Amino acid sequence: MSASLDVTSLADAEIHRLREDFPILQTQVNGHPLVYLDSGATSQRPQAVLDAERGFLTTLNSAVHRGAHTLAAEATELFEDARATVARFVGAHDDEIVWTSNATEAINLVAYAFSNASVGRGGAAAEKFRLGEGDEIVTTEMEHHANLIPWQELAARTGASLRVIPVDDDGALRLDEAVRLIGPRTRLVAVTHVSNVLGVINPVEQLIAAAHEAGALVLLDACQSVPHLPIDVKALDVDFAVFSGHKMLGPTGVGALYGRRELLEAMPPFLTGGSMITTVTTTSAEYLPPPQRFEAGTQRVSQAIALAAAVDYLSAVGMTRIADHEAALGHRLVEGLSAIDGVRVLGAGIDLPRVGLASFDIPGIHSHDVGQFLDDQGIAVRVGHHCAQPLHRRLGVTSSTRASTYLYSTESEVDAFLEGVAATIEFFGVRS
Numbered sequence: 479m480s481a482s483l484d485v486t487s488l489a490d491a492e493i494h495r496l497r498e499d500f501p502i503l504q505t506q507v508n509g510h511p512l513v514y515l516d517s518g519a520t521s522q523r524p525q526a527v528l529d530a531e532r533g534f535l536t537t538l539n540s541a542v543h544r545g546a547h548t549l550a551a552e553a554t555e556l557f558e559d560a561r562a563t564v565a566r567f568v569g570a571h572d573d574e575i576v577w578t579s580n581a582t583e584a585i586n587l588v589a590y591a592f593s594n595a596s597v598g599r600g601g602a603a604a605e606k607f608r609l610g611e612g613d614e615i616v617t618t619e620m621e622h623h624a625n626l627i628p629w630q631e632l633a634a635r636t637g638a639s640l641r642v643i644p645v646d647d648d649g650a651l652r653l654d655e656a657v658r659l660i661g662p663r664t665r666l667v668a669v670t671h672v673s674n675v676l677g678v679i680n681p682v683e684q685l686i687a688a689a690h691e692a693g694a695l696v697l698l699d700a701c702q703s704v705p706h707l708p709i710d711v712k713a714l715d716v717d718f719a720v721f722s723g724h725k726m727l728g729p730t731g732v733g734a735l736y737g738r739r740e741l742l743e744a745m746p747p748f749l750t751g752g753s754m755i756t757t758v759t760t761t762s763a764e765y766l767p768p769p770q771r772f773e774a775g776t777q778r779v780s781q782a783i784a785l786a787a788a789v790d791y792l793s794a795v796g797m798t799r800i801a802d803h804e805a806a807l808g809h810r811l812v813e814g815l816s817a818i819d820g821v822r823v824l825g826a827g828i829d830l831p832r833v834g835l836a837s838f839d840i841p842g843i844h845s846h847d848v849g850q851f852l853d854d855q856g857i858a859v860r861v862g863h864h865c866a867q868p869l870h871r872r873l874g875v876t877s878s879t880r881a882s883t884y885l886y887s888t889e890s891e892v893d894a895f896l897e898g899v900a901a902t903i904e905f906f907g908v909r910s
């Protein structure tokens with residue numbers, strides 16, 4: 479790979495070298511060079527990640543933690559090394575990372591562990607996860623549906639109630655309301671670190687402190703932060719954190735749950751079956767310690783190994799430099815969009831640090847038309863509600879268009895996108 483361990487910011491020349499590592503970035507779309515501004519949905523993969531997955535499948539493919547043969551032993555070693563790499567990347571211990579299919583499954587894993595504890599599974603150790611009437615789960619109005627619906631379902635199954643921290647007219651979390659909503663009845667606070675619609679980095683430290691003061695656990699949806707910022711789960715002092723491989727240069731089909739070791743040890747499993755047990759009779763089973771207790775069934779081995787290669791790639795470039803580069807692109811996006819007559823940038827007024835992501839509405843043009851017009855110029859963006867209907871509703875729109883960057887995005891791509899948006903407005907003739 480062409481990335482280097484430079485401590486200075488990512489210079490244009492280096493980004494252009496980096497881009498050569500990503501075969502898809504060399505493609506043309508509709509006769510134009512691809513301008514990929516949809517990394518918030520899924521990121522592109524460098525050759526090193528493609529090679530890691532293919533290399534494993536070509537020479538070592540086998541199931542892990544099962545076979546006695548050479549391939550199985552080597553696959554198991556690589557699989558566990560991959561876990562250690564991902565754990566180090568977020569500041570966790572190796573046994574505090576559970577492989578999942580994606581962040582959605584990781585959140586559901588925690589929700590089902592609470593649910594199973596609430597019907598008496600897990601014995602005395604699982605007391606912390608038992609919910610019933612009078613208990614409260616707190617989340618926010620800006621969550622991705624993945625960090626909302628599992629809690630709605632958990633509340634419905636256990637009789638606990640769901641409290642929702644509102645956002646203000648700009649879309650910023652109402653911290654005054656958070657302090658009021660988090661109290662002695664709160665058992666869990668589930669919050670997103672970075673909004674997948676607004677691109678702002680939430681001041682989660684304050685929520686984490688308030689939750690812990692109230693004796694509640696905290697689950698951080700780190701889907702949009704782990705790929706873009708240096709993250710240390712211990713420094714953040716969260717109890718659980720979730721993220722997806724495909725948003726951080728890795729493959730689809732793999733994600734991770736971080737859980738504090740003593741919590742994972744006390745938690746009943748979500749999925750049950752092979753590979754998560756020590757002893758089984760026809761009427762009962764004893765479970766392995768975490769993380770294996772939460773990894774029932776044949777695992778996603780090539781994907782985990784490729785995710786470790788993605789993490790190595792990101793680490794070699796440097797997460798602080800990636801964050802700085804994307805903060806600059808994020809501001810260019812927000813300022814550039816705000817300067818276009820007829821564009822309303824969601825959350826533009828929020829005074830918080832940002833990643834390289836911005837969503838906007840053009841009253842009079844449906845986001846699908848905006849996306850299609852941009853696509854005609856080779857510019858790929860996300861349109862719709864971005865799995866965050868409550869936030870869109872609160873901001874008075876049903877959908878928006880989202881541009882999101884990554885380490886391989888350039889200022890000139892952002893500028894091409896801004897010109898594309900201006901041309902869209904010109905074409906549809908809807909200036910304010």
Ligand SMILES: Cc1ncc(COP(=O)(O)O)c(C=O)c1O
Pocket residue numbers: 518519580581582583622624625670672673674699701702722
């Ligand atoms: C903030 C946030 N949370 C959760 C998810 C769900 O991720 P996945 O679909 O990979 O499980 C996403 C994906 O867009 C996201 O942006």
